[in-house]
Amino acid sequence: MAEYDFDLFTIGAGSGGVRASRVAAAHGARVAVAEEYRVGGTCVIRGCVPKKMLVYGSMFAEELGHADNYGWTIEGKSFDWAALRNFVNADVDRLEGLYGKTLASHEVEVFAERATITGPHGVKLASGREVSAKYILVATGGWPAMPDFPGAEHCISSNEVFHLEEQPKCLMVVGGGYIAMEFAGIFNALGSEVTVVNRTDRILRSYDEQIVERMLHIAMGRGIDFKMHSQIQSVEKLDDGCLSVDLGGANPVKVDQVLIATGRKPNSAGLGLENAGIELGEGGEIPVDEYNRTSCESIYAVGDVTDRVQLTPVAIREGHAFADTVFGENPRTIDYTAIPSAVFSQPPLAGVGLTEAQAREQYGNIKVYSSDFRPMKNIFSPHAERGLYKMIVEATSEKVLGVHMIGPESPEILQVAAVAVKAGLTKQAFDDTVALHPSMAEELVLLK
Numbered sequence: 001m002a003e004y005d006f007d008l009f010t011i012g013a014g015s016g017g018v019r020a021s022r023v024a025a026a027h028g029a030r031v032a033v034a035e036e037y038r039v040g041g042t043c044v045i046r047g048c049v050p051k052k053m054l055v056y057g058s059m060f061a062e063e064l065g066h067a068d069n070y071g072w073t074i075e076g077k078s079f080d081w082a083a084l085r086n087f088v089n090a091d092v093d094r095l096e097g098l099y100g101k102t103l104a105s106h107e108v109e110v111f112a113e114r115a116t117i118t119g120p121h122g123v124k125l126a127s128g129r130e131v132s133a134k135y136i137l138v139a140t141g142g143w144p145a146m147p148d149f150p151g152a153e154h155c156i157s158s159n160e161v162f163h164l165e166e167q168p169k170c171l172m173v174v175g176g177g178y179i180a181m182e183f184a185g186i187f188n189a190l191g192s193e194v195t196v197v198n199r200t201d202r203i204l205r206s207y208d209e210q211i212v213e214r215m216l217h218i219a220m221g222r223g224i225d226f227k228m229h230s231q232i233q234s235v236e237k238l239d240d241g242c243l244s245v246d247l248g249g250a251n252p253v254k255v256d257q258v259l260i261a262t263g264r265k266p267n268s269a270g271l272g273l274e275n276a277g278i279e280l281g282e283g284g285e286i287p288v289d290e291y292n293r294t295s296c297e298s299i300y301a302v303g304d305v306t307d308r309v310q311l312t313p314v315a316i317r318e319g320h321a322f323a324d325t326v327f328g329e330n331p332r333t334i335d336y337t338a339i340p341s342a343v344f345s346q347p348p349l350a351g352v353g354l355t356e357a358q359a360r361e362q363y364g365n366i367k368v369y370s371s372d373f374r375p376m377k378n379i380f381s382p383h384a385e386r387g388l389y390k391m392i393v394e395a396t397s398e399k400v401l402g403v404h405m406i407g408p409e410s411p412e413i414l415q416v417a418a419v420a421v422k423a424g425l426t427k428q429a430f431d432d433t434v435a436l437h438p439s440m441a442e443e444l445v446l447l448k
Ligand code: NDP
Pocket: 147, 174, 175, 176, 177, 178, 179, 180, 182, 198, 199, 200, 202, 203, 204, 205, 231, 261, 262, 263, 264, 309, 310, 311, 341, 342, 343, 344
């Protein structure tokens, strides 16, 4: 008889949990995973994947808007939110199925219910069943942080935005981060009136300021209204179903929906961690060491619940490293430097490495190369929007410290530039590379 029911019990079947479970199983572990909602987690079910599909859907509006410049006449064009929403959600169902199949093919037992920790090796399922495991992995992700003001219950988060019955005619987006900028872009492109309410005059704080400034300029040019230094005081639901938002000014603002995008907090409440002596951090995160181990020897945690870097590919790496370390006799840690990231705003922006301000602070002596150009694609568009690419280098060695860009397809281009930054290449390596013409990416090897 085995000492424990399972070698590994994973709580949460999101990106990190699924990767860890499948790799642990491939290493020969007997694995179970509990998921109280849907297999796939935030990224697949209500995050990156459906968001990106909505971005694609909304970009159609822009293309169709100037199709006549390309010689295309499109009569009777109209947009049906429900059709886009249903298509996106059907694909989410498909992906959820694929994730389930991956777990099944690795003989990972899935419990479609909530699990809580009863001790260093014990888990209790919502059904009442208790199971034991040699190791427990907490991969429960994050959850939207909703501010507390009268009427907050009338507002939605990114969890609900994928399921709206109707496209809002007037949408207020609260926050100035990733989710705010992405959904402001989507609904603006689809024709909604969009107002962004932000508590300071800084948005996308972790990105290069000049790139963000360009994004703001373009977004305002496209009709997004930004109310900086503003905060919601209260929200009232009106008889016609609309919302009246008090921003502290003379007149309340009337909108159809208020989307709160003020960050995400670790999903750690009520997990029973205290039963294993694990204390949460100030923000509710589970503290772990470099091997993802908590203060309890047999319990590990990966992904957003640890609040290190809230990005899917990072959670996946952490999950994989955990499984290799514990079950694959291959102890591995994650290198958190030069992680590329992007905001799928319209246009998108992307960055890797140090921003100009960070590099100046850390290195003092830096040089900045840039290209401010009008992408050929935008010649056909009514928006005379310009792209901006920046490269930050250490002044003496010319080692590239960071690359930052805004413009069409910039996340696609930045992924490759991130390889160069990670490899520690110099500006000379870019200069030595022949341009691929005509492309937007060629600007990267022509920076002045
Ligand atoms: P972000 O952390 O990106 O931004 C939060 C925003 O809300 C900031 O502008 C912040 O302002 C503001 N804010 C925070 N608290 C309050 C408050 N109490 N009242 C008013 N404003 C407030 O969070 P998101 O919710 O947009 O996204 C959560 C995380 O999910 C991101 O950090 C990212 O890691 C991940 N994500 C990644 C995406 C991608 O990779 N493309 C897409 C979507 C999400 P301030 O700057 O002043 O603190």
